[in-house]
Amino acid sequence: MDPRPPDETPGPGQQPKPPFDRERFIFKTLAVVIGTQLLIYSLAAGVCGQRALVGRPVGQICPGTLEQLQGGFDSTLKLLLALLGGAALTRMAPPS
Template sequence: MSDQLPPAPSGAPHGGTPRGPQPPFDRERFVFKTLAVVICTQLLIYSLAAGVCGQRALAGRPVGQVCPGTLEKLQMGFDSTLNLLLALLGGAALTRVGRPPGS
């Protein structure tokens, strides 16, 4: 018995099985997935900041000017990202309305 692997079939990338043609790159899907990651990240940061500020307030420590200012800035950034998402969805809906049937 030999410990060698059998040779890879010709035409198969990286020694795997041959694949069919790749689907074309979908820009809209890429943009929406990227925006979903950005929105989830912003929501995570906002939740973390709100949790830290809430924990400080419950512990009786002075919250000061940092927490309210930070939460306002994070909320403004989150709102602008949601506005961008709505604009992209509206633009995508307008381009679909203008297309002739069957495209």
């Protein structure tokens, strides 16, 4: 008896499962992270702007929060650029 599992061949009408695409997964995850950061930043800016328009004191919370959110957004963009640059370099490298 053969101890190996039987080959899983797709049946009629079934497509073979494509291999896991690591780059696509990373870029989709980064897109979700960047979208979430933009949503949070927009919400915080909207709340601070609304408080300023109504005439309430903005205080120290709004400027500090917006600076902190902007720093996180900048670091995410730097990570995205680094990943794109690394992917471009691996595509340009001669095959080993």
